Amino acid sequence: MPARTLICLFLSLALCTSALAAPLRLVTGDDYAPFTGKALPAGGMLTQVVRAALQRSSIDSSLDWQPWNRGYLKTLRGQYDATFPYVRTPQREEVFLYSEPLFIAEQHIFSRAGEVIEVDDVSSMQGRRLCYPLGWQPPPIIQQLLDDGQLNRHSPAGLNECARLLLMDRDDFFISDRRLGETALQLTGVPSERFRRSNSAISSSTLHLIVPRSHPQAAVIIAQFNQGLAQLRANGDYQRMLDRHQQQGESATP
CATH class of the missing domain: 3.40.190.10 (Periplasmic binding protein-like II)
Known part of the structure; x- marks a missing residue:
């Protein structure tokens, strides 16, 4: 492999690592029980899934709560790195990359x-x-x-x-x-x-984590997140999370 190619590959990997060294800035919305919600255990079923998948890939994350449309637009503008959970639409696919299905x-x-x-x-x-x-x-x-x-x-x-x-x-x-x-x-x-x-x-429909295509490390974030999500599914943690939230919802029924 030519020396120049090796140098470019090394720099690319270094940039990927440094880009994900800071906590990933997540945003989601409230009142979407049981998937997301400020008052729900762990912020909701899919909030827990997303953060656990990131942890499996050794990615720290911060989470903000915004009105849905505001959080979506701020993510698109680069003020957040990713948002969830969203369904696929042709319009969104033009500007966002999608993770593997969360649900x-x-x-x-x-x-x-x-x-x-x-x-x-x-x-x-x-x-x-x-x-x-x-x-x-x-x-x-x-x-x-x-x-x-x-x-x-x-x-x-x-x-x-x-x-x-x-x-x-x-x-x-x-x-x-x-x-x-x-x-x-x-x-x-x-x-x-x-x-x-x-x-x-x-x-x-399937629900996903989405990252703007304009994000310099969009593909890296999606790939690492998908890896963590696959691990959650493989070891059974994913299904246990869903079952736990279902039981909590049933126990809270009036």
Whole structure:
């Protein structure tokens, strides 16, 4: 190997090491139980997964809490190194690199008991009021209904407010991962019999840690994070974390 190539390789490795020597600046948002939340144990299920994966790769990290849109934009501008958890969209993929999946989420429709709204019955959604938090990307079938003016969207700051608005009859349904939706409804303090979850999932999506493509060490961060995440899965720690948070959520149910 030519001497110049060896020197370039050495300098590249040195830059990678120095770039990750400082704590990785993470940001996420609140009120996304059980995945993230200031008041949740360890900051939520996926907060614990992310930080544990970084620790397995010997990467120190700091964590800030910001409103979702603000944290996303600050990460894009380089004020944070990474943010989570986010689903894939074509627009985001243009400007962010994605980690391996943190979690596979199945999206269900949540409505009031007695009001049957199902994925395979589009007419049951037409003319309804959808509550879908600000910044969330709707599934394609829902986006089409919105674009066609057949569905009205209300976008509060978080899913917990959607659960309350559903209870108050100000919105007709919301869409979320099963765990997220059931947790939000539990937090209303109202018996679960007052609500209905669709029989089938409207879509499935994966949640990820994302790093701006403009970050000088984006590929290195993603590669090392993925290595740590793989170790968590291989030794069973990942599943134990998920199970622990599920048990904590059940014990906290009113």
